[in-house]
Amino acid sequence: MRVYIGIDWSEQKHQVCFMNEAGAVIQQMSVEHSVDGFLKLEAARQILGVSPKEVVVGLETAHNLLIDMLIERSYPAIYILPPSQVKSNAGRYAQSGAKDDSRDAWVIADMLRTDRGRLHAWQPDTLLTRQIQAQVRMVLFLTRMIQRQSNHLRAILVRYYPAMLDIFSRLDSPTSLAFLEAYPIPQEAARLTYEQFTQFLRAHHHTHRSKWATMYAQLNHDYPQAHPDTVAVLAPQAKQCAILLLPFIQAKKHALVDLQKLYRRHPDVAIYDHLPGAGDFLAPALLAKLGDDRLRFPNRQVLQAIAGTCPITRRSGKSKFIQFRRACDLQFRYIVHQWAVQAIKQSPWVQTYYRDLLKRHIGKNDSTRRVANRLLAILYKLWQSRASYDETYYLQQRALRAKPLPKA
Secondary structure, eight states: OOEEEEEEOOSSEEEEEEEETTSOEEEEEEEESSHHHHHHHHHHHHHHTOOGGGEEEEESOSSSHHHHHHHHTTOOEEEEOOHHHHHHHHTTTOSSOOOOHHHHHHHHHHHHHHHGGGSOOOOOOOHHHHHHHHHHHHHHHHHHHHHHHHHHHHHHHHHHOHHHHHHOSOTTSHHHHHHHHHOOSHHHHHTOOHHHHHHHHHHTTOOOGGGHHHHHHHHTSOOOOOOHHHHHHHHHHHHHHHHHHHHHHHHHHHHHHHHHHHHHTSTTHHHHHTSTTOOTTHHHHHHHHHOSOTTSSSSHHHHHHHHTOSOEEEEETTEEEEEOOOSSOHHHHHHHHHHHHHHHHHOHHHHHHHHHHHHTTOOHHHHHHHHHHHHHHHHHHHHHHTOOOOHHHHHHHHHHHOOOOOOO
16 A cells, blocks of 8 residues: 655654545644654554555655654655645645645645656765765855855945955955954054065965055055044954954865865766866865756756756747746855856856857846856756766867858
């Protein structure tokens, strides 16, 4: 007997619905997010007299201890359903839009029963891939924190210390933060001699020596002076921001080193290593998003939709509308967008393609999205065939498939 189990999860408890092949509810229950709750779920299955191989389980997240329990108990058919998909399917059964956890569990179970042929069973990635995924998330988290703190620090410096913004092009560098921590008051920094200034830069490993004279001149430029009370208020805050920001920068540096060590051990490293614009971070980030399961994305269009690089087309009668795709993996969209930006800088054919888009009066953001869409199509083919990117081969194939320009 086939049994479908729909689970509406939460941090504290889970609503569970058991359904048979005819669509009848066998049992509904609530289990705590604890060992006793998981054992209660197992006991309910055993009472029904079905083995894990006869059970199809669906829930809305793979980031839950419940998943670990299901894998440990050898449940072979586990489906991770996007919450938006569950929400849209709920409208098939009720039009009111009412929300109920028990009903959501029932909707998930019925979706497994009726639409299982259109769904792909979840396959966990290898331990190494999951470690890479966790490390990529950590780097992105640290990047957001650094950007947030840098923006706050910049807003403070604009108010009372504009020289800092001219001297150091980046506030999120150890040298600039050390300088601000040592000289949070503009007047103190202005009293430095050139020898003292260069000695500080040398001690903090500032490598652009050709810029030192210009930086010192900017330090002594005639800037508008903030009121002493303003300096007294903001200087301690700027120093505190510098102290808080430095550990995040150091943590990100170490996280990137650890990420590279993990990435170099992965068997798919050759697929991502030579991608145009994919550097030390973007290459493992792309690997983390695609994972190991080659059936996870049945075609490139699914991959592009999840990454948000392809638009949505709406047709009705003679009308046709193309809209920006908002429902996607936002983190994946960010990674692919950054990849496209770097590829435009480094790859000749990508630069040409991007410039052609701009010549057609397509905006920069939309042009970058189209570049990302093209790059993802290439990556999908390489991922499926386990081949490395060869720009020379790609340019040859592009030349063979190029269509002549229409005659004037």
